[in-house]
Amino acid sequence: xxxxxxxxxxxxxxxxxxxxxxxxxxxxxxxxxxCPMIEYMDYSPRVLNAMLMAGxxxxxxxxxxxxxxxxxxxxxxxxxxxxxxxxxxYALKRASMRASAYPRRxxxxxxxxxxxxxxxxxxxxSEAWISLALYLRTRPLQLLRYAPVALRLMRRGRxxxxxxxxxxxxxxxxxxxxxxxxxxxxx
Amino acid sequence: xxxxxxxxxxxxxTGRAYEESLRAVFGALGTGLDELGDWNxxxxxxxxxxxxVKATALSARNLALAEGARPGPVDLIAPCAGCYRALLKSERxxxxxxxxxxxxxxxxxxxxxxxxxxxxxxxxxxxxxxxIGLDRIAAEAVRPLRGLRVACYYGCLLVRPYAxxxxxxxxxxxxxxxxAVGAQPVDWPLRTRCCxxxxxxxxxxxxxxxxATLRLSHRLLKDAKRRGADVIATVCPxxxxxxxxxxxxxxxxxxxxxxxxxxxxxxxxxxxxxxxxRALGVHRMLHxxxxxxxxxKGGAHVQA
Numbered sequence: 001x002x003x004x005x006x007x008x009x010x011x012x013x014x015x016x017x018x019x020x021x022x023x024x025x026x027x028x029x030x031x032x033x034x035c036p037m038i039e040y041m042d043y044s045p046r047v048l049n050a051m052l053m054a055g056x057x058x059x060x061x062x063x064x065x066x067x068x069x070x071x072x073x074x075x076x077x078x079x080x081x082x083x084x085x086x087x088x089x090y091a092l093k094r095a096s097m098r099a100s101a102y103p104r105r106x107x108x109x110x111x112x113x114x115x116x117x118x119x120x121x122x123x124x125x126s127e128a129w130i131s132l133a134l135y136l137r138t139r140p141l142q143l144l145r146y147a148p149v150a151l152r153l154m155r156r157g158r159x160x161x162x163x164x165x166x167x168x169x170x171x172x173x174x175x176x177x178x179x180x181x182x183x184x185x186x187x
Numbered sequence: 188x189x190x191x192x193x194x195x196x197x198x199x200x201t202g203r204a205y206e207e208s209l210r211a212v213f214g215a216l217g218t219g220l221d222e223l224g225d226w227n228x229x230x231x232x233x234x235x236x237x238x239x240v241k242a243t244a245l246s247a248r249n250l251a252l253a254e255g256a257r258p259g260p261v262d263l264i265a266p267c268a269g270c271y272r273a274l275l276k277s278e279r280x281x282x283x284x285x286x287x288x289x290x291x292x293x294x295x296x297x298x299x300x301x302x303x304x305x306x307x308x309x310x311x312x313x314x315x316x317x318x319i320g321l322d323r324i325a326a327e328a329v330r331p332l333r334g335l336r337v338a339c340y341y342g343c344l345l346v347r348p349y350a351x352x353x354x355x356x357x358x359x360x361x362x363x364x365x366x367a368v369g370a371q372p373v374d375w376p377l378r379t380r381c382c383x384x385x386x387x388x389x390x391x392x393x394x395x396x397x398x399a400t401l402r403l404s405h406r407l408l409k410d411a412k413r414r415g416a417d418v419i420a421t422v423c424p425x426x427x428x429x430x431x432x433x434x435x436x437x438x439x440x441x442x443x444x445x446x447x448x449x450x451x452x453x454x455x456x457x458x459x460x461x462x463x464x465r466a467l468g469v470h471r472m473l474h475x476x477x478x479x480x481x482x483x484k485g486g487a488h489v490q491a
Contacts (some may be wrong), residue, residue, distance in 0.1 A: 036381040040399045051303035068396055071232045072343035077355050086348070108236075114460040115233035119245070123227040125202040149432050156471040158201045167225045171298045173249055178294035179241050 031075035123166030189219030202424025203466025246277030274308035331369025368459035
């Protein structure tokens with residue numbers, strides 16, 4: 001999917017007609033006030049909404065702000081217009097991944113993909129293996145800094161290396177495969 | 188009396204003490220937990236960032252399995268706040284009867300599963316306070332946590348966005364529960380502020396914004412300490428891990444050491460019910476020190 005969106009309509013994510021974005025933001029800034037991650041964002045949640053309404057969709061998808069969102073729903077709960085701000089940011093994350101627009105060297109999208117692959121294959125996640133895979137793929141040297149904590153956890157049985165699977169991975173795969181047929185994503 | 192039980196992945200790893208103390212507490216109150224036979228991951232915050240419909244289907248399968256295991260209405264206990272939110276979201280999406288509900292329903296059908304809407308997610312805090320009841324729990328508290336000052340940490344996803352059993356801005360269930368077993372909750376406005384957990388995955392040294400995660404957690408710890416807390420009680424394995432495991436890194440990074448015990452609310456309730464450290468998974472904690480009068484087995488704990 002390209003980033004230029006001549007058919008951009010405020011409130012609709014191009015290429016995913018059913019992805020709903022907040023179309024009627026009143027720019028009060030309540031979301032920004034309650035966002036715990038705002039100091040780590042290039043654009044505040046309020047500004048993200050302003051950009052969306054102004055059609056600056058490309059910049060939004062390239063922002064690091066959407067990836068800084070922890071999904072804590074503070075903005076959603078406080079929004080006086082009751083806009084689904086957090087769900088919209090999830091939708092923007094998906095659009096950013098589809099467009100490969102996310103900032104390079106940003107590990108969250110890598111993590112999300114790795115995580116999805118693990119779940120699709122085994123049905124359960126392993127904290128040990130997802131961490132290890134992520135370190136190796138992104139910042140192998142940081143493994144050394146994490147190792148002492150990992151060892152303390154292991155000694156207490158909190159970081160098992162055995163990766164548990166669902167008993168019927170085929171059944172889970174059938175459920176997920178049945179959802180592969182259409183490409184339209186709904187939030 | 189027993190509930191269907193969805194442990195979630197962390198309950199088998201970093202959050203093992205949560206599962207152990209939960210089982211011990213429910214057992215002591217005569218309530219069983221039947222683990223769902225073939226549960227799968229809830230999708231956490233990673234899966235919905237890639238595919239929202241499949242993320243809905245992941246929890247839908249768990250709900251369907253719970254219905255398959257029991258007749259009538261099924262209360263499915265999910266101790267991890269992240270799993271709990273994922274299950275609730277799935278429940279709501281499927282109940283609204285929209286296009287996603289139809290597609291997920293078909294996908295379940297393709298695998299011989301069905302969700303009728305009989306199963307619903309419950310958090311153990313809700314069950315303890317509203318099903319089992321504070322009077323009953325207070326009556327069983329043979330070793331009340333007298334004088335123990337607890338900062339009750341709800342984190343983000345227990346009461347947001349759905350707030351099924353408490354207020355989404357100013358929850359009180361945990362304070363009421365711990366007060367019922369003798370503890371003294373501290374006034375702590377940050378108790379629903381995010382710990383940064385979901386962006387740490389893999390450890391805050393590597394998460395999306397390593398510094399941010401440490402900073403968010405550090406602020407919580409510092410403020411809880413300033414308000415006189417002896418311990419932080421958590422309802423989520425990610426929050427617990429995040430607040431407990433990296434206090435050393437925080438001290439080095441921000442030059443302001445924090446040194447605070449962070450446990451699961453079930454460990455504190457269990458202690459009051461007279462259950463032993465081992466049963467409550469205390470030996471799995473990286474750091475566990477409760478003050479003298481409330482301390483388990485009547486003594487201060489050596490740092491593990």
